[in-house]
Amino acid sequence: MTETAVGSAGVESAAQSKSQQAYAAVKARIIEGTYTPGYRLVLAKIAEDLGFSVVPVREAIRRLEAEGLVKFERNVGATVSGIDPTEYLYTMQTLSIVEGAATALSAPLIDSVAIARARAVNAEMRECLEHFDPVRFTALNQDFHSVLFEHCPNPHILDLVHRGWNRLASLRSSTFRFVPGRAQESVREHEALLQLIENAADADTIEKAARQHRAATLDAYLSTTT
Amino acid sequence: MTETAVGSAGVESAAQSKSQQAYAAVKARIIEGTYTPGYRLVLAKIAEDLGFSVVPVREAIRRLEAEGLVKFERNVGATVSGIDPTEYLYTMQTLSIVEGAATALSAPLIDSVAIARARAVNAEMRECLEHFDPVRFTALNQDFHSVLFEHCPNPHILDLVHRGWNRLASLRSSTFRFVPGRAQESVREHEALLQLIENAADADTIEKAARQHRAATLDAYLSTTT
DNA sequence: AGGTACGAAATCGTATACGATAACTATGAC
């Protein structure tokens, strides 16, 4: 685990089309931060970089545009989506909703083994707080929720969660908006969430808790700016 | 109102790229049912139809794929997404969640004029029931909810709603899964929803009602098959 | 000096062309 880019598209094994390769390559560069927000994505340049022609690269960029990672302007070009506070709010709010739903739907299918694994991840997160390692903290945070979502019965919703995560990653929000107090709270909320799941709390309670968990991070950010 | 294809992409006015034109054209054909589920989308053929080359058409198809309207298989081709009952369930469940959220977020911003317009639409829907006009009923149903979502503060969520609608339209679900009793119920639920909004019920109540409104249609379908 | 207009460079959008892959068909063996 602890991968960076998440999503349903990186599953293929053997004969990947160049279009897919280009998609994966550019996406990875955005997620990992090689291409930072505002970065100008010149088709010909990327094509040369990868050794492809422009056509598959163009296709890849368009796909990234559909996911919101890239902005494309006619006859002008593509840029990595920027750090618009409004966009951040929209994304977090949407994530809050879809994560809440995904958690509630998954909860009845989470067994004690998975719970234990989630606890282990959460313990690692606690360690990260001591060593102050925000990057790893964020990765582990995704791992934590990924464990819960392992048997999510609705792949569409899971896909929406992944899109949100990728979007946040491209915004690099986790690193520069690392509100210290919030992280500790987050770890505590994880434990509380696990207990709700263990005790088979009703779906509504779990959904509210999961939703609030994300919403609280948004609130923490909003309180720093306003 | 009473348009067929909904979405954020049809806003451009003047110089549309051929890629966008192709996207709009194919999308419209899928929504209106010219291309039915399972229909084989041959790039060269569509390109000839529109008078374009294959490149922009290909791009358009890929975009439709990202929205779930089309399935694309490497070296095989594209087909209009089919009537998979599982997909239907996923889509309806997801819609239930995002519509619920969109309604709750929009509710405080809906004024009495909008309420009146929504009531008018709902009255038309009631008429449709007497004349048995399922196609128009579905269109009006979208209109009804569109009125409520007019000032939705989160465009991302609204976009998800539109994607769900388009997907359902491509499945032609409304026409052949028209459970008679359900439609009457739906109209009643609309009125109930309007009253909740008028009385400024709390967000949670409104969200649950809106969510249940969609979920009930899914349940009605499930009860007919199982 | 500042602004405007013209021209050059960069980049995008699309067409055409061709190699690669899969689907189809026909032929022959068992």
Add this chain to the structure above:
DNA sequence: GTCATAGTTATCGTATACGATTTCGTACCT
């Protein structure tokens, strides 16, 4: 009669090429 196999056709995937549009720089005018 059925199955396997080889050849053909259809279609996709990608490269290359060129026209269209924007952007940037420079020279000229006020």
